[in-house]
Every structure is written in C-alpha cells, then in structure tokens.
Amino acid sequence: MRIPEGCFEKATVFMKSKARGLERSRFEYLFENASKESVIAQLKAYQNEDGGFGHGIEPDFWLPLSSPMATWAAGQILLEIDADANEPMVKSMVSYLVTTLNIETGMWASVLPENNDYPHAPWWHWQEGVQVNWMFNPSVELAAFLVHWSPEKSKGAEKGWTSIGKAIHRLMNQTDMDRHEINNYQQFLKIIKPYESTFSTKFKYTLDTVSEKIVALAERSIDKIISTWKNGYKALPLDFIDIPEHPLCDRLGLLVEQNLNLYVEEMSDEGIWDISWRWGSYPDEFEVARKNWQGILAINRYKQLRAFGYLE
Structure with missing residues (x-):
C-alpha cells in the first residue's frame, strides 16, 4: 500500500x-538531501550558554532555561543528523550533561521547578517528588549520549556508564513501564550497540538480554x-x-x-x-x-x- x-x-x-x-x-x-549544517544552524536558537537546550524545543513546555528534557530533544536531532563528537554544539551539550547529573540516583531531573513559570502542558508541571513519575525518562538516553559523544576514559563517559548501570538495574526489575520510558530504553539500545563489548564487561546482563526485556515491556504496553x-x-x-x-x-x-x-x-x-x-x-x-x-x-x-x- x-x-x-x-x-x-x-x-x-x-x-x-x-x-x-x-x-x-x-x-x-x-x-531532500539538504545539509546537516542547516539543522545545526536552526538548533543554535535553542541552545543556551551552559550547553543545555530550552526555549520550547519540546513544544509542550516553554521554559527558556536549559533543562535535561529539552537537551534530550536536541540530542535526538543531533543523532538523527549523525553529528560528530567534535561539533562545538555537541561538546557544549556534553559539558552541560556532565555537570547536571545526579550521580546518586543516576538520573537527570526530568522536570524543573522553573517549568511552572512558563506556559506548559499539565504533565510538565513540577511538584515535589515528581521524578518518580518519570524515572529514567529521558536519563537512560542522556547517559547513552555521554558514552557516544565523550572520549572513552573521560569523565563524561564514566558518568554515562554510571547512570546506565542504575538504569539497567531498574529495567530488569520492572514488569511494566510507561511507553515513553520504554522508548528511551529503545533508543539507548541503538546508541550503545557499538559499545557492546564494554557493556558486557561492566554489567552482568548482555545487550541481547536487555533487548529482550525492552521488547517484552513494549509488547505488553501496546x-x-x-x-x-x-x-x-x-x-x-x-x-x-x-x-x-x-x-x-x-x-x-x-x-x-x-x-x-x-x-x-x-x-x-x-x-x-x-x-x-x-x-x-x-x-x-x-x-x-x-x-x-x-x-x-x-x-x-x-x-x-x-x-x-x-x-x-
């Protein structure tokens, strides 16, 4: 058809x-086979000096300040155009992610208090304890960004793997999951596939086992x-x-x-x-x-x- x-x-x-x-x-x-440079030029309007992204790049919340969620939206586009690790925009984004990770939880804040000060959909409203609704959405993907775009033994890669370890622990102990968090794990899997040997040395699960779990959770949620x-x-x-x-x-x-x-x-x-x-x-x-x-x-x-x- x-x-x-x-x-x-x-x-x-x-x-x-x-x-x-x-x-x-x-x-x-x-x-139309246009250049990736035109996409990067458009993305610049959404990136702040600290390397993070904001300004309503995710249309359902209009926070101009940098947030991990808006940075995730930008990172997906940078992956779509196969942006290089040496791209200044990517380097700046990596720096933002390194400095904003909560190393104890392995998560970035999915919703910020400042969201409430700007037009937003109700699900983007911040309140105390809201992170439990989001968990590793989008943190598992942000962690994969760090591994993908950071030098192998850098602080960025190290923090990325730390977050991934906590995300995998959550994944393998879940019987159901929100569709958006499942999507994050799916994208994580694609990004981390080239680093499969490193993954295998760090964790007790293989990527195949992780993939099977993600597929099972997705099938159950449909x-x-x-x-x-x-x-x-x-x-x-x-x-x-x-x-x-x-x-x-x-x-x-x-x-x-x-x-x-x-x-x-x-x-x-x-x-x-x-x-x-x-x-x-x-x-x-x-x-x-x-x-x-x-x-x-x-x-x-x-x-x-x-x-x-x-x-x-």
Whole structure:
C-alpha cells in the first residue's frame, strides 16, 4: 500500500510554509538531501550558554532555561543528523550533561521547578517528588549520549556508564513501564550497540538480554484492540516500531499494517496529522504548540511510512 497521490507533496508545502524552521530543516535533510549544517544552524536558537537546550524545543513546555528534557530533544536531532563528537554544539551539550547529573540516583531531573513559570502542558508541571513519575525518562538516553559523544576514559563517559548501570538495574526489575520510558530504553539500545563489548564487561546482563526485556515491556504496553485506537492517547505498535526488521513486527503481525493504514486514514487535507492530546490551559500558547507538533509528527510518520514502503 502507498499513501494517496499528492499527500507527500502537500505535506512538503506545509513543512516549508507553516512548520518551525527546525522541523523544516530536518525535513529537507531527511527527504531532500539538504545539509546537516542547516539543522545545526536552526538548533543554535535553542541552545543556551551552559550547553543545555530550552526555549520550547519540546513544544509542550516553554521554559527558556536549559533543562535535561529539552537537551534530550536536541540530542535526538543531533543523532538523527549523525553529528560528530567534535561539533562545538555537541561538546557544549556534553559539558552541560556532565555537570547536571545526579550521580546518586543516576538520573537527570526530568522536570524543573522553573517549568511552572512558563506556559506548559499539565504533565510538565513540577511538584515535589515528581521524578518518580518519570524515572529514567529521558536519563537512560542522556547517559547513552555521554558514552557516544565523550572520549572513552573521560569523565563524561564514566558518568554515562554510571547512570546506565542504575538504569539497567531498574529495567530488569520492572514488569511494566510507561511507553515513553520504554522508548528511551529503545533508543539507548541503538546508541550503545557499538559499545557492546564494554557493556558486557561492566554489567552482568548482555545487550541481547536487555533487548529482550525492552521488547517484552513494549509488547505488553501496546493496545491491541484496534477498535479503540482512535479513543485518546494510547500506545500503538508504531510508537515502538520504526523499521520492518524490528522484532515486534513478527510478534504483532497484522497489527503493524493496521497501524500504518490508520496513519494513512488520519492524514489531513494538508498531508499531515493532528495531535491526540490537549493542555486544558494556556489556550493561545497551546495552539502554537499544536502547530509545532504537527511538523514533528509529519517528520516522524513519513520516516516510518518510507521505511515500510508506503512512501517511495
């Protein structure tokens, strides 16, 4: 199956005329062979002097100050464009992560008190003890960033591995997990794969064992009742699957195809998708965030549709 004729072209018009500059540059990099330098140039607007990122790069909270969560959002984009460890933006980001890790817990603060001072979705509201709701989202991925972009025996790599050790302990002792934290572990696995031999010497688990655990948690969290998929914010197969070779494809069978077809069905006349959540507050700012998310969703879903042959 393919997407209807003209949909991608309409999406291209949307991305170039209505999406943020950051998403426009990503779209052009991914689908039009544009340079990664244009993405880095757009990212600069979101990076602060301390190396961390803010300024609403994650559209659901508008904190201008640096936060680990906003830095995670930027780090994912830097990975997407295969940014080098010597890239000044990356070096500065690594420095920020090294100085903000809570070495005792192995976690970075997922939500900061300062979030409350700026427009934000309710789930980004800080209160005492909120970290227990987030745990290693996004810390396990941030730790992998440190290992990936730090010299082998540096303080950055050392702190990254320390955090990873605590994250793996949590993972292997869980029977269920929030979908977003599972996503973080999935991305961690991709980033850390080239360092498999080091991982094996540091921990009692193999990466294969860790992968099996992550896949099992993902499968358990997925809503498998197709008739309910449009009802609210649910974990669907494609929230965890990005390529046909993913191990969950065999386990879920036709559910993956049904999810792809749902994406096609839910396209708007502009060839994009709307979000399935609302803030319930800050109505004007929410509409801005909603539009920004539409650009992000378009990139993510067209990447998946292309991987599965729906977009040639």
